[in-house]
Amino acid sequence: MHIGKLVLLVALAPFLGAPSSAQDALVGYKSLSPEIALELARSALGECRKRGYQAAVAVVDRFGVTQVMLRDRFAGAHTPTTAAGKAWTAASFRTNTTDLVATTQPGLPQAALRNLPGAVILGGGLMIEAGGSLVGAVGVSGAPGGDADDACAKAGIEAVRDKLDF
Numbered sequence: 428m429h430i431g432k433l434v435l436l437v438a439l440a441p442f443l444g445a446p447s448s449a450q451d452a453l454v455g456y457k458s459l460s461p462e463i464a465l466e467l468a469r470s471a472l473g474e475c476r477k478r479g480y481q482a483a484v485a486v487v488d489r490f491g492v493t494q495v496m497l498r499d500r501f502a503g504a505h506t507p508t509t510a511a512g513k514a515w516t517a518a519s520f521r522t523n524t525t526d527l528v529a530t531t532q533p534g535l536p537q538a539a540l541r542n543l544p545g546a547v548i549l550g551g552g553l554m555i556e557a558g559g560s561l562v563g564a565v566g567v568s569g570a571p572g573g574d575a576d577d578a579c580a581k582a583g584i585e586a587v588r589d590k591l592d593f
Contacts (some may be wrong), residue, residue: 428473433591450505456489459555463587464494467555471567472497482569485511489561492517499569506568513544513552513576515564521561524552527572551576555584557591 459467464486475498480590483506491514498507513524520527520540527548531540541548544548547566550573555563565583567576584591 433449433457433592445550454513457557457560457562458488459486459494461512463590464563467565467583467587468495468497469566469583470586471579472499474582475499475567475570475579478570480559480570480575480579482567483507483510484579485514485566486513486555486563486583486585487511487514487518487566488563489518491515491564494563502569507575509549509568510551510566512545512547513549513568514564515566516547517552517554517564517566521554523554523577524548524566525577528573549573549576551580553577553580553584557593563589581582 440512459566468484470485471484472482481501483496483500485493485507486495487493493511496507496511516527517524524547527540528550531537531548540546551570552564552566554561555565565580567579568578570579
């Protein structure tokens, strides 16, 4: 074989592997519609009100970008930022924030996650899943403790569950 052809074959070898197609170059995913995100947030806020809590609720897409933010009139000034941070954290780490509270305690291998910019490691951030895929997350802030924030967030998800299952 001529040396020039051999060099060309060696240079092209990485590109001669598995055949590719346009389908392999694109990724499809499900996302929440603004209407469903708003309905979920309203339901979570309604559950907090029913329990006597003034709270903020944020719903983010699967990438952590805020779709909806609702703040009750007497919720603390910190609650919108905290709710959005909880939702972003749940979406980014694909883990409910209450679970992160336990796994990021000082001295544990993942403790440094608490120091990452934007991470809010407090209960109240829940993943939103549909058909086995992450489609977003919800964060609630303002109830007296992470378990109460979680309860409001769960109520929001349950209110739209029938619209998420496909």
